Amino acid sequence: MTGNSGFELHNVSKRYGRQVVLSDISCTLPAGRHTALLGPSGCxxxxxxRLLAGLEPPDSGEVVQGGKLASTPEGMLIAPHKRGVGMVFQDLALWPNLSVLDNVRLGRSVSDARAREALAHCGIEPLAKRRPGELSGGEQQRAALARAIAAHPAFLFLDEPFAGLDWETKSALLEMISALARETGPTILLVSHDPAEVLALARYLIVLETGNIAEEGSIHDAINQPKTSAARHLRTYTLGLGRANPQEADQP
Amino acid sequence: MSRVFLIAIAALALVLALAVWRPWSGRDAGEVVVYTSVDDVFARPIAEAFQKETGVAVRLVPDTEEAKSTGLLNRLIAEKNRPQADVFWSGDPVRAEILKKQGVATPYKSPQADGLPAAFSDPQGYWTGFSARARVLIYNKDRVAAGDAPRSVMDLVNPRFQGRACLANPLFGTTSMHAAALFAVLGEEGAKRFFNEFLANGGQLASSNGDVRRLVAEGRCAIGVTDTDDANVALMEGKPIEIVYPDADGMGTLVIPNAAVLIAGGPNPENGERFIDYLLRPATEEALATSAAAQFPLRAGVAVPEEMITLDQMRPMEVDYTALAGRLEELNRGFLKDFADRAR
Amino acid sequence: MNADAPPIRSLQSGPVSPLVLEAPGAWRGLVIAGIFLLAITPALPLLAEALTSSGQAVMSGVFAAAVQGGLVIGVLAASVALVLGVPTGVALTLYDFPGRRALMVVLALPLLLPPFLIALGWSMLAGGGLDGPAGPIVVFASWILPLVAFATYAGGAGLSATAVEAARLAGGERGAIVLTARHAFVPAMAAAGLGAALSIADPGPGQVFRVQTAASEILASFAALGDFGLAARQSVTVAAIILAAAGPLAFLVAPRIAEALMARETRRVRRARMRGPRAAAGAAAAVMIMAALLTPMIGLVSPLAYSLVEGGDLRWLSRAFSELLRTGGDTLVYAAGAGFIAVLLGFALAVAVGRDAGRRRFAIAACLFLLCLPPALAALGMIQLATAAPAWADPVLRSRFALCLTLGLRLFPVAALFGLRAQATSSPSWTHAAAVHGVPLALFLKRVTAPHLAPAAAAAFLLAGLLAIADIGTALLLHPPGAASFPLAIFTVMANAPEAFVAALALVYVAIAAMLLFALWRLVGWKRA
Structure with missing residues (x-):
């Protein structure tokens, strides 16, 4: 895998029809820096x-991975499955016609043993033969997560992965992912609206507003000196936590 | 979305309402319904001329090419108790005879039938024969030298045409009638021997007479048996074929007259009779002779194109047309079905 | 649909709740039974004759061989169509490539042509080269291929964009292709099965290429032997054999269809644009498929081209246009009427079947059985019914409506498959939400159910309409005198008409039908078709 070296975006723009979604964005995502992407819906x-994962080309600018050009407006120079990225999609993107095990083994590079290991890791190995339609919401989320980590990716992209989960399941999954990040070390890139998830998984933060980067820096700095409403929200949340449990608030 | 949807539903409901409304009225005296097994291209001009002359609108229902569908005859029989048709204009007497046996036809002796030879009509008047086709041999000039030209239907089993002769499926159309006629003329044994030898000689079974025409015209077969109208169309298209009226010195050429049938209990019987009268006139025989149908008149003295071979120039096979239908039914279920099965 | 489940009505004092759509109820069984009974009614007179009459044994060696031949041809043609159609459908789902839209239009063409005409086109070009089973296999394969490709495409359209992205991420382009194909395989199989069933009932190509099939044997029983009882017995035998073969398959496949189309909010798959050599390869593949589908057209039209070049002779074209003027209006009535009736019944069936797997299996099996029956059975039965009925019933039983009805009843299983599929994509929570907000059933049907089913209904309407006017046998037997359809006119005219005239007719027909189809397509939107 092109693997452990990080991503760079150089002046990347993306439009859907007339709507400008990203305008002239530049940033870096080095390996090992767990990052949260924040911002209002549709930003x-x-x-x-998807640009980083190579699922879409930019309209202008370029995506670089490990010092090599990865995507340009002309197309992909590094194919998505060569980028060492695992991803949990917002709608989970489980294939309804495949069993959980087959969903995890979506890529041929994942062996049966590895897939089962990932399932075991996520606590749903007994459900391997079931189809997504036969699982509860939490189990589906675990299946999607197992699929994302099965190939031992260098990067784990999480696109609002825990929406609609009960608190217990969510905290168990958060615990599991942060343990995973510590052990085998995929670099996490998290999109979320939930401060608890952000605080649990990320140390760095990028806030997008109307297609531009509005704030970027360590979460610690952002909480102390918030520049955007997303960061202020984070700050409010930690202060709230602080009242209940001051020790935690000091070490986000 | 919802509005488009409602508009679409309304439009379709309108279509169905339109479908229920009959474009004609069965009790309107000004029309006649004619089912025909004569090819559309030949029958329609006659129907249109009738309409022009009499002002009676003709609703023509032609059959599809033989062997491609269940066919009009079945429709007529199924509609027997309350027919929609007034006239069946049959391209051959066998179908007419079947209608008579099924009780679908009613006798009608037209005043216009004068001069038509009685041998080609039902003696009881259930059907009247007029203009005719003949069953002829055709051969491809590129594949058969003039001296080798076939002269008899029996040449289909001649070793010199081994693997190069074709015949349409005898379960259908005029070929079935021809088969029945061969059984009548050659006798049971002789006819069976002919068909068996045809297969032994590597003969090909075509799906229809039109198919025989195509096979011979394209040179995929050297000789075949078909109807004069099929042969004539191929000639007009400039195909390299030659026509032979077979067995001029033997059993003779099978003549297939048209047959006009008045349907029993049809909605417009008077107009039906008028249409039959029109069909049987010498002028119609002349029109059919000069058209691409190239049907020769049964009457003497009708003007025909110069090159046309008329009844008096050929030796017609002597068969009892009314007997053929009954024979055919038995043959179709027995020997001919078996023959067609073996030919595949 | 007024007979609803009593418990629900007793809870509500007002109008009927949309919850009946999710709840079990006696009305479901009644509606399903009623629709199938109606569909089989025209065939009943002959089926009764088949069961009561005694006569020639059905399974003679010849007939058995013919059935076998027909089945082999159907299965091989469906297999070829699957092998080519699934990749085509996947390509249409995942990629933009040069010629994509042209390919979609050309794909629809074979559905316009009765297989008999396709066969004639091939045989004109190939001479005797395709005689034997090869010919019908080529013809039916090129006729089933569009069904498979469109089913694959429709299956892919039910896939979420992220699912495809997940596959790309995990297995690259190849992964995305393989998984999309696998996802669409069940609907593609269903389409191929449908095509095979319809092909087994169609004697045309077998006649052209001189192959004995079950359909041509049945035709011989009808037309040459005049033995309707035997024909009916043979038909039922064939249908039963197909059912026995396809039944277990349908049984296995039915629940998968529902599952594969689970209700979910999906973002449509965004097609990747092919560039460079890939685009060229895509375009080349598209051109090859188009060429295969257009070849028989070329064969059909070549005599006309010859006469035009030879003498600049426009006579045949103008005569073809006058035939079109004579029959065009009625043709549209038949297509629209039959399509409408088919969709009405098919979608009513789908709503009545609901989400129950058992009912779903039964419905699919019954639909397959109906499709396998030769159309002549119902058509002749309809004539007998109309003849026995009093004259005042003529506007219904002896009008253009009668033909619409018979064709609609024959083809409603096609629409039902569309309906079942669309029904499976609706979410039960919609009805729950409606019930919570007190939306009455009528309003729910109008505002939610109908718009949700509308795109599938439009597609089913188009397909049923096309198949309806391609069904010559039924039209010949049932059209009111003087109200022939255009394809029927082609068939009646083609006996002994000059080849150039037949060619002109075929050309005009395909051109007009393609234009109408294209216009409708534009109207409904490319995306939905």
Missing amino acids: GKSTLL
């Missing part, structure tokens, strides 16, 4: 993920 967070 281009998911699009940014």
Whole structure:
């Protein structure tokens, strides 16, 4: 895999029809820096993920991975499955006609043993033979997560992966992912609206507003000196936590 | 979306309402319904001329090419108790005879039938024969030298045309009638021997007479048996074929007259009779002779194109047309079905 | 649909709740039984004759061989269509390539032509080269291929964009292709099965290429032997054999269809644009498929081209146009009427079947059985019914409506498959939401159910309409005198008409039909078709 070296965006823009989703964005995502992408709905967070994963080409600018040109407006120079990216999609993107195990083994590079390992890791190995339609919401989320981590990716892209989950399941999954990040070390790129998820998984933050980067920096700095409403929201949340549990608030 | 949807529904409901409304009225005295097994291209001009002359509108229902569908005859029989048709203009007497046996036809002796030879009509008047086709041999000039030209239907089983002769499926159309006639003329044994030898000689079974025409015209077969109208169309298209009226010195050429049938209990019987009268006139025989149908008149003294071979110039096979239908029914279920099965 | 489940009505004092659409109820069984009974009614007189009459044994060696031949041809043609059609459908789903739209238009062409004409076109070009089983296989394959490709495409359209992206991410382009094909395989199989069933009932290509099939044997029983009882017995035998073969398949496939089309909010798959050598390859493949489909057209039209070049002779074209003027209006009535009736019944069936797997399997099996029956059975039965009925019933039983009705009843299973599929994509929570907000059933049907089913209904309407006017046998037997359809006119005219005239007729027919189809397509929107 082209793997462990990070991504760079150079002056990337993306339009859908007349709507400009990203305009002239430049930033870097080095390996090992767990990053949260914040911003209001429709500000281009998911699009940014898809550009990085190589699922869409930029309209202008370029995406670089590990010092090599990865995507240009003319097309993909590094194919999506060669970028070492695992991804949990907002709608989970499970194939309804495939069993959970086959969903996890979507890529041929994933062996049966690895897929089962990932399923076990996510606590749903007994459900391997079922189809997504036969799973509960939490189980589907686990299946999607198992698929994303099965190939031991260098990057784990999470696009609002825990929407609609109960608190217990969500915290268990958050715990599991951060443990995974510590152990085998995929770099996490998280899109979320939930401060708890952001605080649990990310140390760095990029805020997008109307297609531009409005704020960028460590979460610690952002909480202390928020520039955007997203960061202020984060700050409010940590202060709220602080009242209940001051120790945690000091170490986000 | 919802409005487009409602408009679409309304439009379709209108279409169905339109479909229920009959474009004609069965009780309107000004029309006649004619079912015909004569090819559309030949029958329609006659129908249109009738309409022009009499002012009676003709609703023509032609048959599809033989062997491609269940066919008009079945429709006529199924509609027997309350027919929609007034006239069946049959391209051959066998179908007419079947209608008579099924009780679909009613006798009608037209005043216009004068001069038509009685041998080609039902003696009881259920059907009247007029202009005719003949069953002829055709051969491809590029594949058969003039000296080798076939002269008899029996040449289909001649070793010199081994693997190069074709015949239409004898379960259908005029070929079935021809088969029945061969059984009548050659006798049971002789006819069976002919058909068996045809297969032994590597003869090909075509799906229809039109198919025989195509096979011979394209040179995929050297000789075949078909109807004069099929042969004539091929000639007019400049195909390299030659026509032979077979067995001039033997059993003779099978003549296939048209047959006009008045349907029993049809909605417009007077107009039906008028249409039959029109069909049987010498002028109609002349029109059919000069058209691409190239049907020769049964009457003597009708003007015909110069090159046309008329009844008095050929030796017609002597068969009892009314007997053929009954024979055919039995043959179709027995020997001919078996023959067609073996030919595949 | 007024007979609803009592418990629900007793809870509500007002209008009927849309919850009946999700709840079990006696009305479902009644509606399903009623629709199938209606559909089989025209065939009943002959089926009764088949069961009561005694006569020649059905399974003679010859007939058995013919049935086998017909089945082999149907299955091989469907297999070829699957092998070519699924990749075509996947390409249409996933990629933009030069000639994509042209390919979609050309794909619809074979559905316009009765298989008999396709066969004639091929045989004109190939001479005797396709005689034997090869000919019908080529013809039916090129006729089933569009069904498979469109079914694959429709299946892919039910896929979410992210699912495809997940596949790309995990397995690259190849992964996306393989998985999309796998996803669409069940609807594609269903389409191929449908095509095979229809092909087994069609004697035309077998006649042209001189192959004995079950359909041509049945035709011989009808037309040459005049033995309707035997024909009916043979028909039922064939249908039963197909059902026995396809039944277990349908049984397995039915629940998968529902599952594959689970209700979910999906973002449509965004087609990747092919560039460079890939675009060229895509275009080349498209051209090859188009060429295969257009070849028989070329064969059909070549005599006309010859006469035009030879003498600049426009006579045949103008005569073809006058035939079109004579029959065009009635043709549209038949297509629209039959399509409408088919969709009405098919979608009513789908709503009545609901989400129950057992009912779904039964419905699919019954639909397949109906499709396998030769059209002549129903057509002759309809004539007998109309003849037995009093004269005042003529506007219904002996009018253009009668033909629309018979064709609609024959083809409603096609629409029902569309309906079942569309029904499966609706979410039960829609009805729940409606019930919570007190939306009455009528309003729910109008505002939610109908618009949701509308795109599928439009597609089913088009397909049923096209298949209806291609059905010559039924039209010949049932059209009111003087109200022939254009394809029927082609068939009646083509005996002994000059080849150039037949060619002109075929050309005019295909051109006009393609134009209408194209216009409708534009109207409904490319995306939905």
